Amino acid sequence: MIKGLCKFGNNVMAIALLRLMDERGCKPNVVSYNTIIDSLCKDKMIDDAFKIFKEMVFDKGILPDVITYNSIICGLCNFGRWEEVSKMLKEMEDEGISPDFQTFNILVDAFCKEGKVDEAEAVIDIMVERGEVPDIVTYSTLIDGYCLRGEMSKARTVFDSLTSRGLVPNVITYSSLLNGYCKTLNIEEAMHMFHEITRKGLKPDIVTYNTMLQGLFRVGRCGAARKLFDEMRAQGQLPDECTYGIILDGLCNNHQVEEALSVFHLVGDSKLNSHIVVYNILIDGASKCGKFDIARALFHDLTVNDLQPDVWTYNVMISGFCGEGLLREAKHLFYKMDESGCPPDNVTYRVLLQGYLKNQHCDDVEMLLQEMDGKGYSLDASTLSLLIDQTAAGSLNRSMLKLIGRLVPKELMETPS
DNA sequence: TTAGGGTTAG
Numbered sequence: 001m002i003k004g005l006c007k008f009g010n011n012v013m014a015i016a017l018l019r020l021m022d023e024r025g026c027k028p029n030v031v032s033y034n035t036i037i038d039s040l041c042k043d044k045m046i047d048d049a050f051k052i053f054k055e056m057v058f059d060k061g062i063l064p065d066v067i068t069y070n071s072i073i074c075g076l077c078n079f080g081r082w083e084e085v086s087k088m089l090k091e092m093e094d095e096g097i098s099p100d101f102q103t104f105n106i107l108v109d110a111f112c113k114e115g116k117v118d119e120a121e122a123v124i125d126i127m128v129e130r131g132e133v134p135d136i137v138t139y140s141t142l143i144d145g146y147c148l149r150g151e152m153s154k155a156r157t158v159f160d161s162l163t164s165r166g167l168v169p170n171v172i173t174y175s176s177l178l179n180g181y182c183k184t185l186n187i188e189e190a191m192h193m194f195h196e197i198t199r200k201g202l203k204p205d206i207v208t209y210n211t212m213l214q215g216l217f218r219v220g221r222c223g224a225a226r227k228l229f230d231e232m233r234a235q236g237q238l239p240d241e242c243t244y245g246i247i248l249d250g251l252c253n254n255h256q257v258e259e260a261l262s263v264f265h266l267v268g269d270s271k272l273n274s275h276i277v278v279y280n281i282l283i284d285g286a287s288k289c290g291k292f293d294i295a296r297a298l299f300h301d302l303t304v305n306d307l308q309p310d311v312w313t314y315n316v317m318i319s320g321f322c323g324e325g326l327l328r329e330a331k332h333l334f335y336k337m338d339e340s341g342c343p344p345d346n347v348t349y350r351v352l353l354q355g356y357l358k359n360q361h362c363d364d365v366e367m368l369l370q371e372m373d374g375k376g377y378s379l380d381a382s383t384l385s386l387l388i389d390q391t392a393a394g395s396l397n398r399s400m401l402k403l404i405g406r407l408v409p410k411e412l413m414e415t416p417s
Numbered sequence: 418t419t420a421g422g423g424t425t426a427g
């Protein structure tokens with residue numbers, strides 16, 4: 001019952017049920033608590049999960065087990081709350097609960113997602129030292145980590161080592177490697193992987209198809225993408241919202257915005273079009289192709305269709321306004337997004353700053369830099385070089401250099417260009 | 418009667 005409620009995302013009801021159980025003398029055990037804690041962590045409500053955790057331990061005197069810790073550690077990892085992860089690991093050891101196979105896999109995954117493959121490899125070493133045997137998930141995760149960094153030969157080495165470890169790659173393993181090849185634009189090798197899947201008696205799933213489709217669009221092979229799309233449907237794989245996004249984005253990036261828009265209109269009033277991502281892709285595509293009037297119309301349609309713009313939507317629109325030289329409108333939207341409860345992120349600042357710089361709005365540049373400084377944001381390499389160029393050319397006041405210096409992130413200080 | 422992996426837009 002608790003699990004059912006959690007599954008439907010109804011954590012509040014699940015917690016209420018937990019309390020009711022307690023009142024009626026049916027004491028919740030560690031399993032009931034774990035179910036709720038895990039669900040809260042998955043719904044990104046990590047602080048609520050902590051509250052329930054504390055209630056379980058301190059009020060009810062129920063001891064957490066390795067599953068409790070794994071759920072919380074996984075939730076913390078997803079938020080990059082590393083210090084707390086270490087704290088929880090230490091707490092586990094203190095309580096005499098050893099991290100298990102899954103604890104290690106969670107850590108490997110977390111490091112790989114951050115591109116920290118060396119750390120992930122180190123975790124695997126510790127895992128082996130402790131007598132745990134890494135499985136296909138562990139290594140597929142590691143392959144993902146290398147793919148994310150574009151280190152395909154290392155990803156390949158891990159993949160090739162699987163058989164000697166007695167592990168059999170599954171469709172997810174293949175898709176991970178295929179994804180790496182697509183991202184590095186090695187479409188031949190990606191296609192080869194794709195064919196390997198069926199050759200090994202496995203079946204490409206929706207993610208495999210989506211990944212391959214995106215790869216084909218990225219290298220401009222729209223015809224091949226079309227053929228694959230037909231093939232996937234013939235194989236009984238139903239396109240999902242991800243497929244839809246990939247196709248719209250693929251068409252836009254291959255100068256086929258008209259085609260993308262006609263697909264969008266053909267889909268019409270369906271659930272597929274009720275997703276903000278779809279609008280973001282089209283608004284971006286239209287404005288990049290110089291059809292900013294269409295982008296504006298789509299942005300306007302959001303309110304009509306009761307869709308809430310997100311930070312991407314605003315960024316794409318602000319970028320579009322800047323590209324059109326409509327700085328006043330860009331600035332207006334920048335303030336409006338914050339008022340609408342959607343605070344600007346580092347991309348917003350980057351986009352608007354570049355717009356101001358390219359249009360020589362020096363006062364606005366300074367104001368924005370100060371705002372970034374106050375909020376702890378930092379500059380990216382390309383905006384920084386624009387700033388430096390314009391200061392050198394005398395179009396920006398040199399007094400701003402100190403402020404700019406504070407906004408240079410550590411990574412950029414270490415690699416002078 | 419609870420926990421782990423891959424795909425979507427700046």
